[in-house]
Amino acid sequence: MMIENENLTDSAENGANYDVLVIGGGIAGEEASLNLANMGYQVLLVEKDLSLGGKMIHLSKVFPTLDCAACITTPKVSETMRHPNIKILTNSVVEDIEKNGNGSFTAKVVKKPRYVIEENCTGCQECEDKCPVVVEDQYQYGLVGRKAVYVPFSIASPRIVAIDIENCILCGLCEKVCPADAIDFTQEIEEIPVKVNSVILATGFNLFEPEVITRYGYGKFKNVVTSMQMERQLVPTRPYNGVLRPKDGKMPDNIAYVLCTGSRDHTVGNPICSQVCCMYSIKQAQLLLGALPMADVTIYYLHIRAFGKGFCEFYQQGIGMGVEFVKGKVGRIHEKEDGNLILRYEDIEEGVVKEAEHDLVVLSVGLLANPETKGMFSNDSLALDAFDYVKQVDELINPAKTSIDGVFVAGAASGPMDIPDSILSAGAASSETASYIRRYHEK
Amino acid sequence: MMDTVKENSQPKILVFSTEKISDPAIDLAGLLKMHYPPTVFTISLPCSSAIKSRWILHAFDKGFDGVFIAADGTDCTYGESCIELTSQVVSRTQDMMREKGLDPARLKMAAICSVCAEPFVNHMINFTEALSKSD
Amino acid sequence: MSEKKRKTIDYIKEKRVVSEEVKEKRKEFVRLKKLILKVLESGDKTIPEIADETKLPLPVVTYTLMTLRKFGDVETGEIDDDDEFFYYKLKTKK
Amino acid sequence: MRNKIGVYICQCGSNISDYVDVEKVKEIASQQEGVSLAKITMFACADSAQKEMVEDIQQNNLDAIVVASCSPQLHVPTFRGVAQRAGLNPYNYVQVNIREQGSWAHSDNPKQATEKAVRSVNAGIARVSHSEALVTIKISALNTVTVIGAGISGMRSAVELADMGTFVHLIEREHFVGGRVSQWGDLFTTHESGEEVVTRLFEEVLKHDKIKLYTGAELLSYSGSVGDMKLQVKLTPRYVKEVCNIENLDKAIEVCPVEVPDEFDFFLTKRKAIYKNFESEFPKMPAIDKANCTFCGECQKVCPDIDLKQKEQIIDIQSGAILLCSGFDPYEPKDGEYGYKTIDNVVTLQQFKRLVELNDDKLIYNGKPIKNVAYIYCVGSRQINGDNKYCSRYCCTSAIHTAINIKEKYGDIQNYHVNRGIRTYGKQELLYEQSSIQGDIYLQFYEDSDAVVEKEGDKTVIRVEDFLTAGKEIDIYPDLVVLVTGMERRKDTSIGDILKVPVGRDRFYNEIHPKLRPVETVIDGIFIAGACQGPKNITEAMKSSLSAAAKANSLLTKGEIELEPTLATINPNACEWCDKCLAACPYNAIEKIEHSGKYIAVVVEAKCKGCGMCAPVCPVDAIEIIGFTNVEIETMIEAMAE
Missing domain, CATH: 3.30.70.20 (Alpha-Beta Plaits)
Known part of the structure; x- marks a missing residue:
């Protein structure tokens, strides 16, 4: 598909094609695009995937309100799709972002x-x-x-x-x-050069891939699944006809969650806490108790980080529903012949190593930085933090500001974040961007 | 079960759905080619708490056998009071139905979220079955 | 509608070669599909029962069966008496 | 009634026509009353089909159109656009779904799928024949925001709003700006001090000609609605002239005979009735605390810039929206709670942080050097018996950060953290790790148990059943006990009461939706940001402030607000004011007025969202929702039932 020429010229001030280039069409990118478009700015939203909606559109219900993720995402997606001030390119990536002398940027959008x-x-x-x-x-x-x-x-x-x-x-x-x-x-691949007055990075996060932790047997033991696979099983548009074991289609009745898989773990290079895994695991546990009324769910945790608005009450609700919480570090997982799994864990309360049998194990995988973000800029010009997230150079006062003036960060591109925080962070990025455009390109 | 019911005697159901929440679920059922009785008709409103009793009674009057409210539930974009107000509409209408000699079970309500395609289809199949038995 | 009428598949066929692996994968899925559908002809079965009869590994049966279910070849039946395994059956096409 | 209706039946390639007999649908549709043309189209959404519709409308003078195709979710804007281009009112258009809810849902039964399509299209025709031409409601909006509270959230929002071109009235109840953060010392993660952050923001505020700051300002009343909100504000005098000599003022402080405990230092120190907080605070001059001043006049003798005759003023402020940044109160432990106020060496985290700020070389409290500090977490948060069930979010990090700081500042200190599960989420985890490495000791009491602070001879002891050692009871004898107190909603609720902003279970102000609309309230034009919405650290407060600034600016920047015309209307002849609609309305959009000698309800268009919650509760059926009127719905029902 060709970009219509009329969209490419003079739609923004200063001879640029657009006022803002928003990279990433997840919830943060959509929120930022909509805010700016509603202020009257012309937005180019570039999404590498085939659809907008990011990770959130694939989730089941979301904590702590248990409202359905699709019910929240899809209205935002369709508002974005329809907005007259937003141009969307899906299946496209951005390369060679470079800053010009007058505060604007040139970049190349590669449409696959x-x-x-x-x-x-x-x-x-x-x-x-x-x-x-x-x-x-x-x-x-x-x-x-x-x-x-x-x-x-x-x-x-x-x-x-x-x-x-x-x-x-x-x-x-x-x-x-x-x-x-x-x-x-x-x-064929199309390369579209664009000139924009500002850039918002809403490039999101990657999920930790647990094959690296061979002790847990993910990939080898089919009844060890990731939390995202469980998330899909809990959605009405799920892959199976219910929550079932991927190995043999058996309905599980004793499910374990292993928290901090790939988080707070120097051995995998990710010492920080992923901020969302405790809560999404507690949420999944509650949904599982609804879907499988006879099932037991045990959560193996180090600390329960129920810090946000309504989270602590949600955690208590999980306890009330009968979710079992064990403060323990899971060392190794073995598979039995019948597909059940033996967890060896250190019971932190009693200080002893124990074993427990479960018929399905969910690894609550953490969040990692998206490594593609830095590569979008010419000459390594974008600074990252120690964990490869986009560095916030003035975190306390200008939380969306990056090392390049005029480039702002929204959502989990700057660190692990839950949905409400991503929305707020996207709001911050849109304000800071609007002010930047006014400062450099208007009047 | 459906095959045993003669086509022209299949009970007719009017569904009140909502533009943002339950309508997408009903659309999704079609998208996924899930089948439910073709004697189900839909009227979409902004919010399920806006349904008037007189509309429901009018539907029974004109020959509908059942009315189903595909309610917003907790996902309502207009606020939490939706659940309570919609339930009030149902109970008020059911009282009126009793007065008119209509079986209150012919009015049903369930929360349908925007991806609840399968629950919707099941509701339609079960409701149709229940209505054809009661006739 | 656009003015495009010529079949564009010929265009890409000149430019791309389909890898052996992709061809193999397709053949393998067709083989698995036939095996599973054949076994279901004799009645509704659970995944372990299908695996038993086809001699296929359990996870392969689960994956293939669920895919067939998604595309409408197979549908879900009742659950067994222990509430553990669902039966699956051929979907009756009209 | 519309009587020149055009009907288009879409085949959607063959998606519809494979199962639905579109010819039959068209035939029957063309016989309906008011229909002047009916057509089948291959793809209604295709550009060529849209052009044909425009021509049809213009040539045949159509007064309404119906398109029977896919879900309205997909193409309502498309065909409203067609109508508009042809000069037809976009609301004289109805879309009928015969794909998702027709051919696809009933592909197993083409005969009945056709039947359903026929009736659905007829219902659409019936509906459109009663449709009205509607115009978008436009209300003018003042591009001005009143920001309430000049803490960091309020100042940050004000600066950003002004940067984006919105005028701001920034009103602060105290005589100084900066709120709680000005009391903080070193901050995680940037190691700026609270004073520096406040100073930076305040300098930005000063630079802007689009921000008008009022201190000593208290909200009295509020009226109006989004776009045009009126506030009445009382200004308390600071009794110091705007232009004044700083040296003289310092002398005035010296001579003031009144001494009161200084709340800025959480009562660790004393101040005079004429006072200032820190050097850079606005304005760089003291204020006189009216409540404690005896008006003895001593200060006036040494400083001519003091004017004890200044009077209270009441001013009116007009703005298009209001942004509430009224912050939080730190939890104040009850007397005796973990020994607070009953045991001499128990302080709150807030007091401790001030103590660290006031002690440069050695950590001394009540004249005694402090070597061992024990922190008790979740004081006033996650309460087992109290009302505060929530987690205050910032306190774990704040306490650990302080523990690291004091070890760096004073050297030889042992920290004990008596906690209920440490919540250093995200990157803050590194602080927890750092404190463990520096030798801090962590003890965890059970979720349902509590630590006990007692006096044992002249020592203070903390007894805790330690979860981490299988419930063994451990006693700690610290020199100082620090209660890690959480955040609470402001005790003074007057602002929320005046504006009628709803509160959540945690008693903080409540947003409409935590994910979709986290800074908006159910009242159009009233936004919330910072810790008045819930506990937050500084970065989080900044994000919500900037978000609110973006929302407020995009609402007001065009100078007018467009509203969908599909609102509730009340028939004034039928209405017999009973207040049921008012009670049902979640937006406070119903007003009581006098009309032809009786009281009736009217809909405030600027507040109504068209949800329709008010309509069914009316005992005389006086309320209709435009676009969903009785006649529209009932004729649809009749067409479907036929």
């Missing part, structure tokens, strides 16, 4: 081919039905398969298909059956 004409596709999925290729569905975190031509997930925005060319066998069936002539294999 979707092999689908976005405005033609109606999301009818006839092609998906016919596609003969099945590969692991990354949006269900590998628990089921998807086709090579596919709608990313049912509440994706835009809700249109994309072709995974790496796994396509080039049979051409999709093109043959498409009623809207939307398939286009001639699409």
